[in-house]
Amino acid sequence: MANILKAPRGTMDVLPDKIDKWTYIEYTARETANLFGFKEIRFPTFESIDLFRRGVGETTDVVQKEMFTFTHGNSNFALRPEGTASTVRLVLSNGLYNDPMPLKLFYITSCFRGERPQAGRLREFHQFGVELFGTAEPSADAEIILLAKTMFNNLGIKGLRLEINSIGCPNCRKDYQNALREYFTSKQDGLCDTCKSRLGRNPMRILDCKSPECQKIAEAAPKVTDYICDDCRTHFEAVQNQLKNLNVDFIVNTSIVRGLDYYTRTVFEFIDEKRGLTLCGGGRYDGLVSQLGGPELPALGFAMGLERLIMTMDEQGCSYETEQNKTVYFATIGDAASKKAAELALKLRTEGISAEYDLVGRSMKAQMKYANRKGFAFTVAIGDNELNSNTAELKNMQTGETIPVTLDDKIIEAIDNAIVKETMKELEETIEKDKIFNS
Numbered sequence: 001m002a003n004i005l006k007a008p009r010g011t012m013d014v015l016p017d018k019i020d021k022w023t024y025i026e027y028t029a030r031e032t033a034n035l036f037g038f039k040e041i042r043f044p045t046f047e048s049i050d051l052f053r054r055g056v057g058e059t060t061d062v063v064q065k066e067m068f069t070f071t072h073g074n075s076n077f078a079l080r081p082e083g084t085a086s087t088v089r090l091v092l093s094n095g096l097y098n099d100p101m102p103l104k105l106f107y108i109t110s111c112f113r114g115e116r117p118q119a120g121r122l123r124e125f126h127q128f129g130v131e132l133f134g135t136a137e138p139s140a141d142a143e144i145i146l147l148a149k150t151m152f153n154n155l156g157i158k159g160l161r162l163e164i165n166s167i168g169c170p171n172c173r174k175d176y177q178n179a180l181r182e183y184f185t186s187k188q189d190g191l192c193d194t195c196k197s198r199l200g201r202n203p204m205r206i207l208d209c210k211s212p213e214c215q216k217i218a219e220a221a222p223k224v225t226d227y228i229c230d231d232c233r234t235h236f237e238a239v240q241n242q243l244k245n246l247n248v249d250f251i252v253n254t255s256i257v258r259g260l261d262y263y264t265r266t267v268f269e270f271i272d273e274k275r276g277l278t279l280c281g282g283g284r285y286d287g288l289v290s291q292l293g294g295p296e297l298p299a300l301g302f303a304m305g306l307e308r309l310i311m312t313m314d315e316q317g318c319s320y321e322t323e324q325n326k327t328v329y330f331a332t333i334g335d336a337a338s339k340k341a342a343e344l345a346l347k348l349r350t351e352g353i354s355a356e357y358d359l360v361g362r363s364m365k366a367q368m369k370y371a372n373r374k375g376f377a378f379t380v381a382i383g384d385n386e387l388n389s390n391t392a393e394l395k396n397m398q399t400g401e402t403i404p405v406t407l408d409d410k411i412i413e414a415i416d417n418a419i420v421k422e423t424m425k426e427l428e429e430t431i432e433k434d435k436i437f438n439s
Contacts, residue, residue, distance in 0.1 A: 049067070390408065
């Protein structure tokens with residue numbers, strides 16, 4: 001076949017044999033967020049380009065280099081490059097700032113950035129993000145960080161390093177900006193063209209530049225923690241004390257500024273120590289709501305990339321165990337057997353048990369081979385003898401064990417019992433493995 005179209009560069013297809021990984025992570029994200037009282041939201045794939053210019057920041061790489069933009073009629077739009085600005089717009093558009101505080105929201109969404117595709121970095125990627133509005137308390141910062149840590153724990157991801165910093169508030173940041181401007185001006189011959197343009201507008205963005213030359217120069221730049229005001233310092237110390245109280249290990253990394261302009265005070269990242277990849281990043285953005293036309297409403301949150309989670313889990317051999325229904329496959333010979341299989345499959349599905357039967361016209365041997373290849377937990381073979389006696393054998397495809405079943409409503413109870421038995425066996429094996437591992 002010639003001229004088969006491929007997925008655009010920097011995007012990927014998720015095939016049936018991989019989708020369980022995605023649904024497991026999404027399920028875990030929802031369950032974890034719900035444990036902390038967060039409720040799910042959804043927002044449009046594209047927004048007014050002004051939302052991201054005003055919210056994310058004109059001097060950021062995201063706005064300057066990476067947004068996918070388009071014009072329709074007299075309006076300019078951009079595919080969302082991140083979720084926070086869209087969440088704030090949603091809060092303002094729907095008056096959620098009038099709700100009792102704190103307002104706790106989360107999303108699982110796709111985002112788009114025109115970056116150079118590489119491992120763990122795609123042009124279309126997916127994020128689990130949480131946003132918390134209406135509290136300036138340091139305990140909220142620790143709570144958000146704890147939620148992210150709990151998510152990693154629930155996924156079984158290990159070997160992560162939590163790095164935190166404070167980048168101060170707009171008031172104390174002015175002195176820091178001046179110190180950075182003076183330092184980078186003396187080094188500007190070695191800066192990239194983009195960072196040279198940032199010198200006058202926002203020299204902090206130079207700290208986030210990906211250019212190796214700019215990163216080398218930034219290593220000796222003034223540290224933000226030397227310039228933050230007493231209120232910001234007190235807030236940061238309280239966040240650290242709360243994390244220590246919760247037994248959350250961390251290190252202070254004064255070079256973290258995050259890549260978006262809306263951040264204030266606390267910023268943090270969870271980093272895979274083996275690969276050096278950032279799996280989660282976030283922090284406070286206390287001025288963003290008012291900046292986008294809303295009231296003064298403190299806020300904070302984080303986002304973690306699903307593609308990077310899957311890549312890390314695969315490398316670490318993490319389990320993607322889900323509470324999926326055990327499945328039964330009816331292998332049939334003849335039209336009458338096929339009709340009976342359709343009836344029984346409908347009964348099982350009504351009771352929440354996944355069931356399938358042959359739709360292709362395969363031989364019995366081919367059907368059993370198919371059932372084994374697709375990983376069905378149980379099979380039932382139906383032919384003339386089974387129809388005449390109204391009985392068949394339910395076969396456990398893992399153990400080869402068979403039990404007699406009737407081809408009527410009683411089959412539901414028999415399969416339920418077989419599922420429970422198999423589930424208990426798997427649980428006992430897991431407990432035994434844990435005992436051996438912990439001994």
